[in-house]
Amino acid sequence: MANFTPVSALIGGALIGLSASLLLWFTGRIAGVSGIMHGALRERGTWRWLFIAGLAGGAGAWLWLAPPAFVPRSGFPLPLVLLAGVLVGFGTAQSGGCTSGHGVCGISRLSVRSIAATLTFMIAGMASVFVVRHLFGVAS
Amino acid sequence: MRHATARNASALAAGLLFGLGLAVSQMVNPEKVLGFLDVAGNWDPSLALVMGGAVGAAMLAFRFVLKRKQPLFDGEFHLPRLTKVDLRLLVGSAIFGVGWGIGGYCPGPGIAALSAGSVEALVFVAGMALGSFLYRRLGAPRS
Helix, strand or coil, X not given: CCCCCHHXXXXXXXXXXXXXXXXXXXXXXXXXXXXXXXXXXXXXXXXXXXXXXXXXXXXXXXXXXXXCCCCCCCCCCHHHHHHHHHHHHHHHHHHCCCHHHHHHHHHHCCCHHHHHHXXXXXXXXXXXXXXXXXXXXXXX | CCHHHHHHHHHHHHXXXXXXXXXXXXXXCHHHHHHHHCCCCCCCCHHHHHHHHHXXXXXXXXXXXXXXXXXXXXXXXXXXXXXXXXXXXXXXHHHHHHHHHHHCCCHHHHHHHHHHCCHHHHHHHHHHHHHHHHHHHHHCCCC
């Protein structure tokens, strides 16, 4: 637990919850990043691309303003990252949500479907890390 | 201001706030995420508090927002219509979870990490677009 950062985690989490609340209040949309991304690729709605641009811009502003900046991981096998991306893209399209759509917004709406999805991807993620890190010994 | 413009401005503002939250909480760092998922290693519970903070804030605010007849800049709320827990949902979530555990990125942090000039975030986001395309070609229900 040496890496535990409870304060920044809670503050950052609250900002994410605030963002989801404002999006729902102002536009009636769920702040689910995978849903917004799949929608942007499919139907090219302007608001979706603006949300995505904001996502990168907001993170970039903080990383730029608040050193120690996050140093991108290097040396992790890129083919594995590509495989990870394909699985995440495919899986979230099939399940209709990710950590934000099902995890944050769905649980906040007490959706049983989203709670089931969140438990499933959490357990699958933990199993996946166990296999990749501890059985195959892949680390960054 | 026309409603379409207001919606676009709202989406940009919400995106900025969301990205800020991901950076402040360090979720843009895949090692931080893997530290949470690695329950057999040096476990880092931070991600649970990010989720807790986000759900706490949203649960409180959604109660008031969803009592309104409509959002400020749109005629209706666009809420998910599906409520059923079925195999499609669980298998899709499991596929997502496996990918999440391999790379340490879910969609939001993957896109946000682009801003740090991360090469692997670029590869990850390209992979997500490919996965989205593959699902539409192979996995989507035939109508």
